[in-house]
Amino acid sequence: xxxxxxxxxxxxxxxxxxxxxxxxxxxxxxxxxxxxxxxxxxxxxxxxxxxxxxxxxxxxxxxxxxxxxxxxxxxxxxxxxxxxxxxxxxxxxxxxxxxxxxxxxxxxxxxxxxxxxxxxxxxxxxxxxxxxxxxxxxxxxxxxxxxxxxxxxxxxxxxxxxxxxxxxxxxxxxxxxxxxxxxxxxxxxxxxxxxxxxxxxxxxxxxxxxxxxxxxxxxxxxxxxxxxxxxxxxxxxxxxxxxxxxxxxxxxxxxxxxxxxxxxxxxxxxxxxxxxxxxxxxxxxxxxxxxxxxxxxxxxxxxxxxxxxxxxxxxxxxxxxxxxxxxxxxxxxxxxxxxxxxxxxxxxxxxxxxxxxxxxxxxxxxxxxxxxxxxxxxxxxxxxxxxxxxxxxxxxxxxxxxxxxxxxxxxxxxxxxxxxxxxxxxxxxxxxxxxxxxxxxxxxxxxxxxxxxxxxxxx
Amino acid sequence: xxxxxxxxxxxxxxxxxxxxxxxxxxxxxxxxxxxxxxxxxxxxxxxxxxxxxxxxxxxxxxxxxxxxxxxxxxxxxxxxxxxxxxxxxxxxxxxxxxxxxxxxxxxxxxxxxxxxxxxxxxxxxxxxxxxxxxxxxxxxxxxxxxxxxxxxxxxxxxxxxxxxxxxxxxxxxxxxxxxxxxxxxxxxxxxxxxxxxxxxxxxxxxxxxxxxxxxxxxxxxxxxxxxxxxxxxxxxxxxxxxxxxxxxxxxxxxxxxxxxxxxxxxxxxxxxxxxxxxxxxxxxxxxxxxxxxxxxxxxxxxxxxxxxxxxxxxxxxxxxxxxxxxxxxxxxxxxxxxxxxxxxxxxxxxxxxxxxxxxxxxxxxxxxxxxxxxxxxxxxxxxxxxxxxxxxxxxxxxxxxxxxxxxxxxxxxxxxxxxxxxxxxxxxxxxxxxxxxxxxxxxxxxxxx
Numbered sequence: 001x002x003x004x005x006x007x008x009x010x011x012x013x014x015x016x017x018x019x020x021x022x023x024x025x026x027x028x029x030x031x032x033x034x035x036x037x038x039x040x041x042x043x044x045x046x047x048x049x050x051x052x053x054x055x056x057x058x059x060x061x062x063x064x065x066x067x068x069x070x071x072x073x074x075x076x077x078x079x080x081x082x083x084x085x086x087x088x089x090x091x092x093x094x095x096x097x098x099x100x101x102x103x104x105x106x107x108x109x110x111x112x113x114x115x116x117x118x119x120x121x122x123x124x125x126x127x128x129x130x131x132x133x134x135x136x137x138x139x140x141x142x143x144x145x146x147x148x149x150x151x152x153x154x155x156x157x158x159x160x161x162x163x164x165x166x167x168x169x170x171x172x173x174x175x176x177x178x179x180x181x182x183x184x185x186x187x188x189x190x191x192x193x194x195x196x197x198x199x200x201x202x203x204x205x206x207x208x209x210x211x212x213x214x215x216x217x218x219x220x221x222x223x224x225x226x227x228x229x230x231x232x233x234x235x236x237x238x239x240x241x242x243x244x245x246x247x248x249x250x251x252x253x254x255x256x257x258x259x260x261x262x263x264x265x266x267x268x269x270x271x272x273x274x275x276x277x278x279x280x281x282x283x284x285x286x287x288x289x290x291x292x293x294x295x296x297x298x299x300x301x302x303x304x305x306x307x308x309x310x311x312x313x314x315x316x317x318x319x320x321x322x323x324x325x326x327x328x329x330x331x332x333x334x335x336x337x338x339x340x341x342x343x344x345x346x347x348x349x350x351x352x353x354x355x356x357x358x359x360x361x362x363x364x365x366x367x368x369x370x371x372x373x374x375x376x377x378x379x380x381x382x383x384x385x386x387x388x389x390x391x392x393x394x395x396x397x398x399x400x401x402x403x404x405x406x407x408x409x410x411x412x413x414x415x416x417x418x419x420x421x422x423x424x425x426x427x428x429x430x431x432x433x434x435x436x437x438x439x440x441x442x443x444x445x446x447x448x449x450x451x452x453x454x455x456x457x458x459x
Numbered sequence: 460x461x462x463x464x465x466x467x468x469x470x471x472x473x474x475x476x477x478x479x480x481x482x483x484x485x486x487x488x489x490x491x492x493x494x495x496x497x498x499x500x501x502x503x504x505x506x507x508x509x510x511x512x513x514x515x516x517x518x519x520x521x522x523x524x525x526x527x528x529x530x531x532x533x534x535x536x537x538x539x540x541x542x543x544x545x546x547x548x549x550x551x552x553x554x555x556x557x558x559x560x561x562x563x564x565x566x567x568x569x570x571x572x573x574x575x576x577x578x579x580x581x582x583x584x585x586x587x588x589x590x591x592x593x594x595x596x597x598x599x600x601x602x603x604x605x606x607x608x609x610x611x612x613x614x615x616x617x618x619x620x621x622x623x624x625x626x627x628x629x630x631x632x633x634x635x636x637x638x639x640x641x642x643x644x645x646x647x648x649x650x651x652x653x654x655x656x657x658x659x660x661x662x663x664x665x666x667x668x669x670x671x672x673x674x675x676x677x678x679x680x681x682x683x684x685x686x687x688x689x690x691x692x693x694x695x696x697x698x699x700x701x702x703x704x705x706x707x708x709x710x711x712x713x714x715x716x717x718x719x720x721x722x723x724x725x726x727x728x729x730x731x732x733x734x735x736x737x738x739x740x741x742x743x744x745x746x747x748x749x750x751x752x753x754x755x756x757x758x759x760x761x762x763x764x765x766x767x768x769x770x771x772x773x774x775x776x777x778x779x780x781x782x783x784x785x786x787x788x789x790x791x792x793x794x795x796x797x798x799x800x801x802x803x804x805x806x807x808x809x810x811x812x813x814x815x816x817x818x819x820x821x822x823x824x825x826x827x828x829x830x831x832x833x834x835x836x837x838x839x840x841x842x843x844x845x846x847x848x849x850x851x852x853x854x855x856x857x858x859x860x861x862x863x864x865x866x867x868x869x870x871x872x873x874x875x876x877x878x879x880x881x882x883x884x885x886x887x888x889x890x891x892x893x894x895x896x897x898x899x900x901x902x903x904x905x906x907x908x
Binding site for chain 1: 493494496497498502503504516517518521533537540542571572575589591627629630631632633636674675676704706782783833834837838839841844846849865866868908
């Protein structure tokens with residue numbers, strides 16, 4: 001196939017042409033309550049061509065019928081020529097890579113029967129339902145895939161990647177009369193069958209939490225000192241800062257560039273942030289991005305100061321910086337855009353734990369787990385799964401509906417303590433941007449303390 | 460393709476239904492005011508569901524030349540693990556399908572240059588020295604065919620166009636994002652584009668000044684865009700699936716007066732000119748309108764074939780399916796109907812964009828207009844509770860907008876707030892597949908730093 005794609009690229013009239021072809025084998029099992037929803041095996045395949053001519057724009061063609069490849073190459077070239085630009089699009093120089101990158105399948109999911117996958121999910125789903133008769137509903141899903149991606153471009157790059165993925169998630173719905181609460185567990189790994197066998201306890205815990213939340217009061221709205229657990233701290237850094245470090249937001253916008261000038265201070269010296277697409281075995285990990293650039297560990301904030309950003313070849317050229325391997329597409333249906341991979345807050349002082357963070361808080365909130373987050377760049381939300389009040393340096397009652405309102409310039413700067421207990425969150429779900437969702441990403445963080453953050457609720 | 464597939468399934472399974480869909484998209488993107496990319500996407504896929512020994516199974520493929528036997532075999536393997544379902548596929552309808560225009564030649568025939576011209580006009584109209592503007596124009600042409608082993612067949616073509624304008628204004632450390640779009644099956648007319656421009660300009664102008672947010676339980680006007688957080692819990696709770704599962708707070712409440720008696724909500728797949736409209740659903744059930752909320756009372760829940768069979772009722776024609784996976788419940792067009800003194804407000808206004816707040820601000824001493832919230836859909840939605848930072852919101856003082864507020868969060872419970880609606884705005888409009896006016900809701904919690 002690589003040779004066929006290389007031949008198609010050679011035929012192209014465009015100054016620059018790239019072709020990506022994907023073939024994805026996947027299986028999925030889902031339960032709703034005690035009932036099986038589906039158990040299916042699917043195969044999806046298609047191609048993507050992007051062409052660029054001098055003084056012209058991008059021409060793009062995405063298709064499921066691979067027989068059409070030569071016609072689609074010609075079409076992408078035509079579309080590129082239909083757009084005239086005064087200021088040409090440039091791509092940062094790159095050494096064309098040729099490689100076969102086969103990630104560890106760790107138990108090839110293609111060799112496991114659908115019946116066995118159903119049995120595994122039935123076990124986890126059953127673990128949630130068994131917790132209490134107040135668990136009235138569950139939504140459990142198992143999904144795996146093995147994706148083969150071929151990438152060639154007219155500069156000579158030729159890359160084959162084999163990317164596995166497995167995601168298990170469960171939502172437990174607890175109900176007492178009109179009160180309804182939920183607990184959510186989600187595990188996502190760029191690995192295989194062997195890695196998802198031992199999560200019974202996690203599923204029991206989330207179901208128990210849904211039951212416990214039935215008796216919990218809503219958090220009172222206002223500004224509090226807040227401690228984020230590892231999972232929510234990860235979502236926080238993704239929303240609070242990760243999206244702003246994506247250079248496609250700043251590269252065409254002089255005001256945004258000024259706001260995000262390298263060297264600007266965003267936090268106290270305890271704060272170190274980065275994005276590492278090359279970290280081993282994580283869901284956001286990939287050897288090469290969807291422009292054929294090798295991934296890397298990119299420091300973004302060093303001791304509170306902005307030191308880097310995430311790039312595609314186009315944004316890097318425009319800003320005179322180097323590509324970082326962050327051009328990603330969720331599938332052949334989409335062009336690569338600047339995205340995060342595995343984004344992290346680096347651990348603070350080794351040995352510094354939760355105790356050091358909570359000790360001097362008189363009234364505050366310990367916000368745990370994550371239902372999600374969203375950003376409008378300066379302002380963002382991050383939604384905890386549950387929380388505890390902190391009273392006089394101690395954890396107090398369980399509270400629900402804990403949603404934090406963040407501000408890029410205020411919230412990051414108010415991070416005053418970072419623990420040493422770093423973990424990667426192996427979450428399912430994914431990140432959405434520009435109509436591309438869900439992109440597999442991972443977040444990692446230790447416990448983090450924010451001196452003051454706004455929490456919504458009755459006041 | 461459907462015919463051949465059902466033919467191959469015959470004798471091997473008890474029954475089957477299938478959907479074939481081909482989509483063709485053309486898109487142009489202006490980034491920071493410059494046309495940067497043009498693209499096409501073509502995709503075709505086939506989805507098959509079978510009943511085999513009373514059990515349900517599904518399979519799908521995007522292969523260019525699908526092998527029907529392989530697809531049937533995969534669906535049967537899926538059914539081997541499936542649940543027993545007492546599902547009856549609808550028979551061929553006796554009359555013609557409801558006549559609903561879904562295909563507009565103007566949209567289908569629009570050239571790349573037509574799309575570019577439209578985008579360029581918006582860029583020119585919305586350009587301001589301190590703003591960056593992104594515009595996207597996306598046109599879709601789709602063909603759908605559905606059929607089942609009971610002899611029902613349906614086929615239709617559809618067009619859709621989305622024009623999106625997105626303005627970002629950064630001054631110092633203040634980031635303002637204003638966004639709006641036109642979505643329709645037919646091409647936007649000059650009036651539609653003019654409304655889009657004015658909508659963005661109005662909200663941008665009112666946002667230039669930043670003021671301190673208020674605090675407390677306050678009157679809040681939710682614009683059609685800001686209303687999403689309040690509508691989402693109802694959409695989940697009115698789904699026959701959550702009712703069956705016991706997780707809907709509306710289960711067992713059909714006929715109960717839970718909402719303001721002037722409020723009616725419908726799901727209507729037969730609304731002319733909307734991309735979500737269709738003559739038949741993805742399971743061969745002819746389309747019809749469903750009253751979800753009727754004059755404040757809980758109306759009918761929406762069902763697909765499977766949930767209807769389990770609930771021992773009829774499908775409401777809300778079956779939706781993709782290439783992979785099994786059919787599920789999906790809404791089509793959701794319309795808010797306000798009953799004021801017995802009269803029915805008409806459909807889309809073609810008048811110029813009304814003022815922000817839909818004429819509901821007059822009696823507000825201190826409150827907010829909420830146009831966008833951040834993180835909608837990410838909490839414990841079905842409970843009705845919501846809590847979100849504001850994305851775009853304005854303070855109202857003594858009946859007038861005094862500026863934009865930042866760093867504030869609004870919270871409440873949709874069920875409590877919709878019991879008594881303070882007022883329906885005169886600014887009813889489409890937003891994606893939902894038509895609603897602004898609503899004034901009282902007692903919304905506003906927290907600030």
